[in-house]
Amino acid sequence: MKELLKILHEIKPDVNFEGRTDLFSSGDLDSMNIIMLVSEINDEFDVDIKVPDIIPENFNSTENIMKLIKKLQDEEI
Amino acid sequence: MKNILEYLEKTAEKNPHKIGFTDEKREVSFLQLMNNSKKIAGSLKSLSKNSPVAIMIERSVECIESMFAAVYAGCFYTVIDIHSPLSRINEIFQALKPGAVITDNDSLSIAGQLKYLSEEDSENIQLILYEEAVKDHIDNKFLSRARLYMIDSDPLYVLFTSGSSGTPKGTVLSHRSVINYIEWVSEEFSFSQTTIFGSQTPLYFSMSVTDLFSTLKCGGTYTLIPKMMFSFPVKLIEYMNSRQINTIYWVPSALAIASNWNLFQYEKLMYIEKVLFAGEVMPVKHLNYWIRFLPKCVYANLFGPTETTDICTFYVIDREFKDDEQLPIGKPCNNCDVFLLTEDGRMAAPGEEGEIAVRGSFLASGYYNDPEKTEAAFPQNPLNKSYPERIYKTGDLARLNEKGEYIYISRKDFQIKRMGYRIELGEIEAAAISLKGIKSAAAVCDSESGRILLICEGKVKEPEQISETLKKKIPSYMLPDEIIKIKVMPYNANGKIDRAKLKKYITTDRKMR
Numbered sequence: 001m002k003e004l005l006k007i008l009h010e011i012k013p014d015v016n017f018e019g020r021t022d023l024f025s026s027g028d029l030d031s032m033n034i035i036m037l038v039s040e041i042n043d044e045f046d047v048d049i050k051v052p053d054i055i056p057e058n059f060n061s062t063e064n065i066m067k068l069i070k071k072l073q074d075e076e077i
Numbered sequence: 078m079k080n081i082l083e084y085l086e087k088t089a090e091k092n093p094h095k096i097g098f099t100d101e102k103r104e105v106s107f108l109q110l111m112n113n114s115k116k117i118a119g120s121l122k123s124l125s126k127n128s129p130v131a132i133m134i135e136r137s138v139e140c141i142e143s144m145f146a147a148v149y150a151g152c153f154y155t156v157i158d159i160h161s162p163l164s165r166i167n168e169i170f171q172a173l174k175p176g177a178v179i180t181d182n183d184s185l186s187i188a189g190q191l192k193y194l195s196e197e198d199s200e201n202i203q204l205i206l207y208e209e210a211v212k213d214h215i216d217n218k219f220l221s222r223a224r225l226y227m228i229d230s231d232p233l234y235v236l237f238t239s240g241s242s243g244t245p246k247g248t249v250l251s252h253r254s255v256i257n258y259i260e261w262v263s264e265e266f267s268f269s270q271t272t273i274f275g276s277q278t279p280l281y282f283s284m285s286v287t288d289l290f291s292t293l294k295c296g297g298t299y300t301l302i303p304k305m306m307f308s309f310p311v312k313l314i315e316y317m318n319s320r321q322i323n324t325i326y327w328v329p330s331a332l333a334i335a336s337n338w339n340l341f342q343y344e345k346l347m348y349i350e351k352v353l354f355a356g357e358v359m360p361v362k363h364l365n366y367w368i369r370f371l372p373k374c375v376y377a378n379l380f381g382p383t384e385t386t387d388i389c390t391f392y393v394i395d396r397e398f399k400d401d402e403q404l405p406i407g408k409p410c411n412n413c414d415v416f417l418l419t420e421d422g423r424m425a426a427p428g429e430e431g432e433i434a435v436r437g438s439f440l441a442s443g444y445y446n447d448p449e450k451t452e453a454a455f456p457q458n459p460l461n462k463s464y465p466e467r468i469y470k471t472g473d474l475a476r477l478n479e480k481g482e483y484i485y486i487s488r489k490d491f492q493i494k495r496m497g498y499r500i501e502l503g504e505i506e507a508a509a510i511s512l513k514g515i516k517s518a519a520a521v522c523d524s525e526s527g528r529i530l531l532i533c534e535g536k537v538k539e540p541e542q543i544s545e546t547l548k549k550k551i552p553s554y555m556l557p558d559e560i561i562k563i564k565v566m567p568y569n570a571n572g573k574i575d576r577a578k579l580k581k582y583i584t585t586d587r588k589m590r
Contacts, residue, residue, distance in 0.1 A: 053312060054310060054338070055312060073524055
């Protein structure tokens with residue numbers, strides 16, 4: 001989670017993301033940010049997020065992003 | 078025909094209850110849209126003819142209703158990007174000096190923060206709330222009086238673009254220009270009642286004119302695709318399918334989302350028939366991805382600046398192109414003349430390079446409150462010594478190919494000379510984008526050092542490797558001095574690559590890398 005918050009902080013330094021469930025619906029993150037976010041997560045967590053996973057449900061809260069990462073990491077093994 | 082509202086009125090008469098405009102929350106018929114606009118217009122009674130009305134409402138059906146309300150009142154509109162910095166909105170207000178602002182409950186707080194509105198003389202500026210104004214009754218007497226004195230050269234809207242100097246420049250477009258343009262575009266691409274547009278472009282961007290006014294004329298449907306959909310490609314496709322969108326006119330960067338995510342492997346577009354694009358150079362690699370999955374669609378590359386309403390030349394894709402080839406910008410639109418001027422003011426010979434100049438009814442009237450810039454960009458036609466005739470000099474360079482099609486070269490100020498060689502930054506970009514793994518590329522020239530920098534986004538290897546493969550594509554004198562890999566290309570509000578921002582990144586900080 002720490003790493004994820006760090007990534008989010010780098011993308012948008014002026015927003016507090018902790019515990020939020022409206023990252024995209026609030027407008028704090030936009031279509032350019034998601035490309036960056038996905039690319040950073042792929043690098044940092046060594047996963048490969050594919051387009052079917054890029055849905056609001058997976059990305060609107062930090063918890064759900066972490067769940068997605070875990071799921072992808074488990075699939076790798 | 079002299080007024081754009083005639084399109085709306087004819088369509089509303091013919092097909093009053095057909096849904097014409099939809100966004101995420103609302104859908105309205107042509108009749109509803111017309112009536113709502115007429116109601117709101119009542120709040121603008123005190124404005125004199127041809128007064129500017131600023132619209133500060135999020136991209137929505139409400140925004141469109143407010144735009145036409147201004148026109149019904151005998152005024153013209155400017156749509157403000159409410160997400161742009163306050164300082165920029167203030168600058169636009171300084172240049173525009175609006176007589177009224179139409180806003181809604183959601184955006185009221187932004188309007189309230191504007192310096193321009195809190196200044197002393199602001200008592201003369203009306204702040205109109207959409208939710209209140211739309212409850213008004215229709216005052217037909219006022220509306221017919223306002224219409225009586227309107228002529229087709231009256232302004233319809235003023236659209237602000239950021240000039241190279243950074244201060245916003247307001248391009249004035251008349252009813253006549255938009256009518257002439259819409260007659261061409263709707264005829265050329267056979268837009269009809271069955272055309273369902275999926276609109277990507279903001280309403281303060283010239284490209285939105287095509288989908289919006291073609292819908293008004295032809296009685297199709299204008300569907301605003303929420304910006305958030307472009308973050309979630311699968312949702313985008315679902316949205317487009319659920320609304321049965323069959324025609325899109327997007328910036329290439331938005332079309333590239335499909336190829337960059339390999340989207341069509343997972344989801345299919347069910348209804349799409351026409352794919353038009355403009356606003357920046359379309360990398361053939363991305364186009365070929367679309368053609369591979371949707372071979373039956375009509376694809377067309379449109380070219381033009383805000384100053385020619387939207388478009389002045391077009392090319393309907395009629396042959397195959399390789400990934401590293403360039404699409405022509407084609408031939409002039411009907412009723413629009415395009416020619417190439419050389420530095421010394423003569424017509425370029427076939428194959429010779431020249432600046433694209435445009436003449437005819439598509440042309441804007443000039444820049445609002447800015448006679449100097451108007452004079453510089455809209456001079457007398459140097460080829461016509463006999464009578465006054467203004468042309469628009471686009472600042473873009475092109476040449477004719479052997480097929481008689483215009484080939485875009487670059488912005489005039491993009492072209493640089495190094496060691497006697499003329500270098501096109503656009504050519505470097507085209508070569509870079511055609512490389513495997515590169516999602517997006519932009520070449521910029523650092524004006525101080527004269528160095529050429531190539532900024533790439535993509536799953537690429539090391540910059541050195543890009544350089545190696547580039548050597549096979551372009552002559553060595555064109556090779557960039559430095560290749561910078563960034564995580565994500567910056568885009569502006571219209572969805573195009575933000576070159577001003579890129580330059581800032583590479584000169585001030587390189588955090589983006």
